[in-house]
C-alpha cells in the first residue's frame with residue numbers, strides 16, 4: 001500500500017504554527033513512519049509536488065505570491081487544512097486591512113526608515129489590497145484553529161486524517 005503524502009506550507013504567518021508542529025517531538029517520528037513529508041519549510045523541496053494527500057497551510061493570503069501558491073496547492077492537494085488562526089481568520093496579518101497597502105508601505109519603508117527610504121519594488125511580492133483567510137480564495141476541507149494550534153491538537157488531527165477518519169479539531173484543554 002502506498003503511504004499518504006503529507007505537506008505543510010507557510011504563507012503569511014509568523015512560523016509559530018510550524019513551531020507547534022515541531023513541538024510534536026517524538027510523535028513526528030511516528031508521523032513520518034506513516035506518511036511521506038513531500039513538501040514543507042522543514043524539508044529542502046522547493047516546488048510543490050502533484051498528488052499530495054494532506055496539506056497543512058499556515059498563514060493568511062497577503063501577497064500575489066501567496067495567492068499563486070495557494071491556488072497551486074489547492075489544485076495538487078486532496079485534503080487542505082487551514083492551519084492556525086492566521087489561515088482560518090487572517091488574524092494578525094489581517095490587522096493591516098483597515099490601513100490599506102500603500103499607507104502601510106509608506107509608514108514602514110519611508111516614515112519609519114532612516115536609510116533607503118522607499119518601498120521595495122523588486123524581489124518582495126506585491127501586497128494584495130487585503131490580507132484574507134485561505135478559504136476566501138480556495139476551498140478548505142478542515143479548519144484547525146489556534147494561535148498556534150497545540151502540538152496535541154495537530155497530532156490528533158493528523159492521526160485522524162492519516163487513518164481516513166473525520167479529524168478532531170477541538171482542543172479538549174480549552175473546551176473549544
Ligand code: SF4
Pocket residue numbers: 012013014015016017058059084085086087091092146147148149
Ligand atoms: S496563528 Fe498565531 S502562531 Fe500561527 S502563524 Fe498566525 S500568529 Fe503565528
